[in-house]
Amino acid sequence: MECVAAGLLLAGAVTEPTATAAKKKNKGTVKKEAFGKTTDGKAVEAYTLVNKNGLKARIITYGAMLTEMHVPDKNGKFGDIVLGHDKLEDYLDGHSYFGVTTGRVANRIAGGKFTLDGSEYTLATNNDPNHLHGGTEGIDKKVWSARVSRSKAGPAVAFSYTSPNGEEGYPGNLKMKVTYTLTNNDELRIDYVATTDKATPVNLTNHAYWNLAGKGTILDHILQINADHYTPVDATGIPTGEILKVDDVMSFIKPTAIGVRIDKLAGEPGGYDHNYCLNKKEFGSLGLAARVEESTSGRVLEIFTTEPGIQFYTGNFLDGTEVGKGGWKYEFRNALCLETQHFPDSINHPQFPNTVLRPKQKYTQTTIHKFITK
Ligand code: GLA
Numbered sequence: 001m002e003c004v005a006a007g008l009l010l011a012g013a014v015t016e017p018t019a020t021a022a023k024k025k026n027k028g029t030v031k032k033e034a035f036g037k038t039t040d041g042k043a044v045e046a047y048t049l050v051n052k053n054g055l056k057a058r059i060i061t062y063g064a065m066l067t068e069m070h071v072p073d074k075n076g077k078f079g080d081i082v083l084g085h086d087k088l089e090d091y092l093d094g095h096s097y098f099g100v101t102t103g104r105v106a107n108r109i110a111g112g113k114f115t116l117d118g119s120e121y122t123l124a125t126n127n128d129p130n131h132l133h134g135g136t137e138g139i140d141k142k143v144w145s146a147r148v149s150r151s152k153a154g155p156a157v158a159f160s161y162t163s164p165n166g167e168e169g170y171p172g173n174l175k176m177k178v179t180y181t182l183t184n185n186d187e188l189r190i191d192y193v194a195t196t197d198k199a200t201p202v203n204l205t206n207h208a209y210w211n212l213a214g215k216g217t218i219l220d221h222i223l224q225i226n227a228d229h230y231t232p233v234d235a236t237g238i239p240t241g242e243i244l245k246v247d248d249v250m251s252f253i254k255p256t257a258i259g260v261r262i263d264k265l266a267g268e269p270g271g272y273d274h275n276y277c278l279n280k281k282e283f284g285s286l287g288l289a290a291r292v293e294e295s296t297s298g299r300v301l302e303i304f305t306t307e308p309g310i311q312f313y314t315g316n317f318l319d320g321t322e323v324g325k326g327g328w329k330y331e332f333r334n335a336l337c338l339e340t341q342h343f344p345d346s347i348n349h350p351q352f353p354n355t356v357l358r359p360k361q362k363y364t365q366t367t368i369h370k371f372i373t374k
Contacts, residue, residue, distance in 0.1 A: 027155070028052050028154050030050075030157060031050075033046045044061050047148075055371065061145070063099075064101040066099035067082070074374065075298075081213075082211075083099075083335045084099055084324060086326070096315075097140060098208075099206065101178050102207045105203045106204065107132065107344035108130045108237050110130055110238045110345050112135075121171060123168055123169035130237065131169075134168060139176065145159070146160075159177070160175070173198070174195075185370075190369075191365075196358070197359050202357045203346065204363075210335060210336055210338070212301060217259075218335055221258050222255045222256065222257055224291040225310065226289055233274070243351075252276075258272075269317065270316065271316040272313060289304060291303070301370070301372075303368070306364070308353045310339065310340050310341065
């Protein structure tokens, strides 16, 4: 099923007075299409947002996942700059968290255990010996409901999912809403809201894999991260609890090519997979977190967030075995992730910014991806 119209588009035909349609057209469009069925028969839909400048984002209801992001290069030629798959089956077969909404708690929780208000909780451990990205069947593997949302900023769709009490071991019924807006200022804005009926940790992010050239290596992408500190990890990826000043290898305060010092990071497979503590004047305020530039395409990505941290990950586990959109074999160093978040394993480190959400409180996080050319 497919339906297209100017302005906001829902299933079924839409007839509108010409003047209104034209006015709305300038604000972009939303198109809804079927995107297959899960193995247990749930229908998955794809929403394609196009802004008034022709930028295009596609998000599917499985995992509230960003599957395509088309932006122009310096010559005005559009290209898709996120990794992903063409078909739902390829996502269902298991993939590397391409573009997903990650949670209930992004990144790792040590040993899958935490204590909250005197009760000990045991979570699914899917990254031996730890809990990673919400567990065996995190919110990235759920079918979310979707609703086209009215926004003056540009075409928008809101995705909702309620994770029941006990899912993957977490306490509380957690109601989540993630709204993607493709603004007419060429930004992909993601707003997250969550509420709970029992105290529970929450840390939501998006796991998009970026390649601003739309092909090849990311080692020559120039990166800047607005962070003087990071959280070092042990051999299993769990923060030691220290907050260290970035050294020569870790610092991206000055714009630096990603490949320049990457080989100095020991480990198997090695590379960046670290949480940076963003320099912020005010906790929860929207500030510049990172900037990425790619010279052949002239594309620039700027990321702004309300979050205190950002996980910089250089696709260390990509090894050419996963074949993505258009037959591209995703090789080592073919993409980078910049996941805006609270620090990993915060629930076990009281000195880190708080991730506990309580009844009557509202969790919010906003991240803006701004696309520019130079
Ligand atoms: C995060 C983690 C990585 C890895 C990727 C997904 O960035 O920190 O270790 O799990 O997600 O493969």
